[in-house]
Amino acid sequence: MKNVLEKYGRVLESIDIKDHSTFKVSAVIDYLVLPNTIEDLKALIHYLKKENVKYKIIGKCSNLIFVNEHYEGVLIRLDFLNHFEIKDNLIKAGSGVSLMKLAVDASSSCLTGLEWATGIPGSVGGAIVQNAGAYGTCMSDVVESVTVLTEGNIEIWNKEKLDFAYRHSYLKNHPEIICLEVTLKLAEGNSKDIMESIKTKREKRFATQPLEYPSCGSIFRNPEGALAAGKLIEDAGLKGLTVGGAEVSEKHANFIINKCGATGKDIKELISKIKTEVKKKYNIELEEEQEYVE
Numbered sequence: 001m002k003n004v005l006e007k008y009g010r011v012l013e014s015i016d017i018k019d020h021s022t023f024k025v026s027a028v029i030d031y032l033v034l035p036n037t038i039e040d041l042k043a044l045i046h047y048l049k050k051e052n053v054k055y056k057i058i059g060k061c062s063n064l065i066f067v068n069e070h071y072e073g074v075l076i077r078l079d080f081l082n083h084f085e086i087k088d089n090l091i092k093a094g095s096g097v098s099l100m101k102l103a104v105d106a107s108s109s110c111l112t113g114l115e116w117a118t119g120i121p122g123s124v125g126g127a128i129v130q131n132a133g134a135y136g137t138c139m140s141d142v143v144e145s146v147t148v149l150t151e152g153n154i155e156i157w158n159k160e161k162l163d164f165a166y167r168h169s170y171l172k173n174h175p176e177i178i179c180l181e182v183t184l185k186l187a188e189g190n191s192k193d194i195m196e197s198i199k200t201k202r203e204k205r206f207a208t209q210p211l212e213y214p215s216c217g218s219i220f221r222n223p224e225g226a227l228a229a230g231k232l233i234e235d236a237g238l239k240g241l242t243v244g245g246a247e248v249s250e251k252h253a254n255f256i257i258n259k260c261g262a263t264g265k266d267i268k269e270l271i272s273k274i275k276t277e278v279k280k281k282y283n284i285e286l287e288e289e290q291e292y293v294e
Helices: 038-050 099-108 115-119 124-130 191-208 229-235 264-282
Strands: 009-016 028-035 055-058 064-066 070-077 084-087 090-094 143-150 153-158 178-185 215-218 246-248 255-258 291-293
Touching (some): 090 099, 099 115, 099 191, 246 264
Parallel strands (some): 064 291
Antiparallel strands (some): 009 028, 084 090, 090 178
């Protein structure tokens, strides 16, 4: 199969996803394909569908939990969509661009609106799909339009069509529609104020989050009309709870960390235990921000 896949781009065979993810959980992937062009991407997907091969488009794997030790199928990463340009207060960026790099470059250009993203290790495409955010701000606040690949056609969707909500977009429930490029509209700002905002947010992250351990960031969405998920978990006495090598962080209860060789099953079981205890104590159903890959 590798010989066929190589028609469409670079192919890595039998790789361990822990080397490409923020959770550093081991899972052997049959094939990781990095297409060369959009036409190669379209042809690759056509081939995989025709051959009934399981596949998934991924970004920086900062929001994925690989549950099993083996993924039988093809992962596709859009590294070739790594272009971006800043013109006045508009930014066009390919979905494969690092969100963190984009946010830093925008801030260096005295544009404000992405300071919150300078510490988020995802891709632009993944951030759109998840409507990523922090400190009360999210991608939907700055999105003008998104270019997508749908049913083999390239279309430009306006913000309204993306149906953004808290940690949600239309694309999240429709993985067959692929984000290719995004246009963002930021505001002109003061360099000193922007850099101070980034510094303050960075210091807060280091003080409150367990950045010294592998993780996927916040595990649960904050429930509407209730305390923050981390506070609920902490008040339920679950800090330090472990399953295998996975642990509820003592520093921030809404982080699960890979303390020592955690498996995807460890993390999934720990998440289940947290949800059960919070439901029992508060009658609140926590909802994961992460996506399970099985």
